[in-house]
Amino acid sequence: xxxxxxxxxxxxxxxxxxxxxxxxxxxxxxxxxxxxxxxxxxxxxxxxxxxxxxxxxxxxxxxxxxxxxxxxxxxxxxxxxxxxxxxxxxxxxxxxxxxxxxxxxxxxxxxxxxxxxxxxxxxxxxxxxxxxxxxxxxxxxxxxxxxxxxxxxxxxxxxxxxxxxxxxxxxxxxxxxxxxxxxxxxxxxxxxxxxxxxxxxxxxxxxxxxxxxxxxxxxxxxxxxxxxxxxxxxxxxxxxxxxxxxxxxxxxxxxxxxxxxxxxxxxxxxxxxxxxxxxxxxxxxxxxxxxxxxxxxx
Amino acid sequence: xxxxxxxxxxxxxxxxxxxxxxxxxxxxxxxxxxxxxxxxxxxxxxxxxxxxxxxxxxxxxxxxxxxxxxxxxxxxxxxxxxxxxxxxxxxxxxxxxxxxxxxxxxxxxxxxxxxxxxxxxxxxxxxxxxxxxxxxxxxxxxxxxxxxxxxxxxxxxxxxxxxxxxxxxxxxxxxxxxxxxxxxxxxxxxxxxxxxxxxxxxxxxxxxxxxxxxxxxxxxxxxxxxxxxxxxxxxxxxxxxxxxxxxxxxxxxxxxxxxxxxxxxxxxxxxxxxxxxxxxxxxxxxxxxxxxxxxxxxxxxxxxxxxxxxxxxxxxxxxxxxxxxxxxxxxxxxxxxxxxxxxxxxxxxxxxxxxxxx
Numbered sequence: 001x002x003x004x005x006x007x008x009x010x011x012x013x014x015x016x017x018x019x020x021x022x023x024x025x026x027x028x029x030x031x032x033x034x035x036x037x038x039x040x041x042x043x044x045x046x047x048x049x050x051x052x053x054x055x056x057x058x059x060x061x062x063x064x065x066x067x068x069x070x071x072x073x074x075x076x077x078x079x080x081x082x083x084x085x086x087x088x089x090x091x092x093x094x095x096x097x098x099x100x101x102x103x104x105x106x107x108x109x110x111x112x113x114x115x116x117x118x119x120x121x122x123x124x125x126x127x128x129x130x131x132x133x134x135x136x137x138x139x140x141x142x143x144x145x146x147x148x149x150x151x152x153x154x155x156x157x158x159x160x161x162x163x164x165x166x167x168x169x170x171x172x173x174x175x176x177x178x179x180x181x182x183x184x185x186x187x188x189x190x191x192x193x194x195x196x197x198x199x200x201x202x203x204x205x206x207x208x209x210x211x212x213x214x215x216x217x218x219x220x221x222x223x224x225x226x227x228x229x230x231x232x233x234x235x236x237x238x239x240x241x242x243x244x245x246x247x248x249x250x251x252x253x254x255x256x257x258x259x260x261x262x263x264x265x266x267x268x269x270x271x272x273x274x275x276x277x278x279x280x281x282x283x284x285x286x287x288x289x290x291x292x293x294x295x296x297x298x
Numbered sequence: 299x300x301x302x303x304x305x306x307x308x309x310x311x312x313x314x315x316x317x318x319x320x321x322x323x324x325x326x327x328x329x330x331x332x333x334x335x336x337x338x339x340x341x342x343x344x345x346x347x348x349x350x351x352x353x354x355x356x357x358x359x360x361x362x363x364x365x366x367x368x369x370x371x372x373x374x375x376x377x378x379x380x381x382x383x384x385x386x387x388x389x390x391x392x393x394x395x396x397x398x399x400x401x402x403x404x405x406x407x408x409x410x411x412x413x414x415x416x417x418x419x420x421x422x423x424x425x426x427x428x429x430x431x432x433x434x435x436x437x438x439x440x441x442x443x444x445x446x447x448x449x450x451x452x453x454x455x456x457x458x459x460x461x462x463x464x465x466x467x468x469x470x471x472x473x474x475x476x477x478x479x480x481x482x483x484x485x486x487x488x489x490x491x492x493x494x495x496x497x498x499x500x501x502x503x504x505x506x507x508x509x510x511x512x513x514x515x516x517x518x519x520x521x522x523x524x525x526x527x528x529x530x531x532x533x534x535x536x537x538x539x540x541x542x543x544x545x546x547x548x549x550x551x552x553x554x555x556x557x558x559x560x561x562x563x564x565x566x567x568x569x570x571x572x573x574x575x576x577x578x579x580x581x582x583x584x585x586x587x588x589x590x591x592x593x594x595x596x597x598x599x600x601x602x603x604x605x606x607x608x609x610x611x612x613x614x615x616x617x618x619x620x621x622x623x624x625x626x627x628x629x630x631x632x633x634x635x636x637x638x639x640x641x642x643x644x645x646x647x648x649x650x651x652x653x654x655x656x
Binding site: 192195196198199200202203206211214215217 | 346348373377379382384386395398399442446
């Protein structure tokens, strides 16, 4: 043993020296290139962040400064725009309405999608593949197509201008998405786990709640995130189905032209506040987003 | 006693399991031996109640349990893959069947610790299964099967994904662990040597059909047909198609072997003669060894023994020779068949005579 180690040592040592010299040469050759390699990502981030920075910048300016001068940062920083939003019910109720129907929609979508995804992932039935694909095609039609029939139907049932109306309408494209994402995550769980649980004596509901849901918790998180996001940014259907009581923030933002002209600063502050919930939710599922975009199939 | 009465299962117009009658006694170890896709897992799933037979009934202690939900049966099963509940600790994994039964926590704690001790999992009880090695994960699954204290324990190639050393260790312990419980113990494997090491009874499977069910050593010594003999041979069984005439086995008019005493009773005519690879040798070790001239193909050295592949009249044979033999390919050599262990099969595969030396 020792003899072998001894004979290896010089060989290893020499190979290490070679390795380190090679590294040096490579480093030397790459040196000028490496010093420039930050440019492209930096440019990319600058272009990406510029509009967002400008929005934040504007939200701290007065209307006079926004319309009058060009300044890279607020010359006369003010919180007035934010105060307006947090004190004027016309503004903050928009946020409350949006959050209400978005949360309702997320809960409904995930609750409905869980059993559906389980069925698609575990059972073979007549037309299962066609149905699974058909679900996704619901996402392919533009929401405008559904605006008119939805308006008629919801009027008939007296649901116009309620939160549940928007929440249900958004299920049209969120349920298929959640089913697809959850199915991907569920299919990653071996069927033998289900069977082992049944053999251990778990009933189906108990198995589902105690064993299966914890296994796909990240999938549920990602599905909820996507539902939240799509419902949060959707404007057309939300605006069509509401008038005042459940008016979403995005709709409020499009109706800010007053007698005194456009209130640019308040609008910018509203924009900033609209970005925040999405950014917060993204933070929680940041490790699973890529898998979510691949519909759980990585 | 577990009885399968005329049970078969069809899927997509094909038999997964051919009509089967099988009775497994309490407190016995039963090996299901067969190659991949021979229906071992399908048969186990029928026994467990995970799948329903297309037709036929399954009785447990005389009670028909064919339609009974798996939750209501006294069954434990361990898969080839390491199946545990990843979100629970090892302790909770092992405790899970008892928790469902509603045992009190003192009993659960006692049983879990006993099983963990038996399978040397005590230091890992607070970890989650995915932080364990494969062997520990499988031991967790086995511990869960133990605490369930089921009357039917199904192990579907439980050691196939483990490394050699662990496999040997667990293979030795498993029958002991479950023997105490008096359960019916069913063990599926693809390896004939594993069946022999476990002992008990063996059912050999081929293409969804049980070809023989008897005490393991009997199946090995006296297979009822050629398929069973082939299933129970690793490396593969050596065969030659010969014709028996006037006290000789003849191939194309040339006498190859004189018929040994234990095969003298079989009728003249075509038959298949077979023998295990270790009954072929490079040197005549017994007076009854018959010389056969063969052409060498390749030799593989597996440590203390060598697999020498030879060709006899277009049939490939394997010789398991002790020691290291590096034999020139494409040479004519003489090898010796131990004729005491010859098995003879009729052209339809039925065994007509087994080896004399038991």
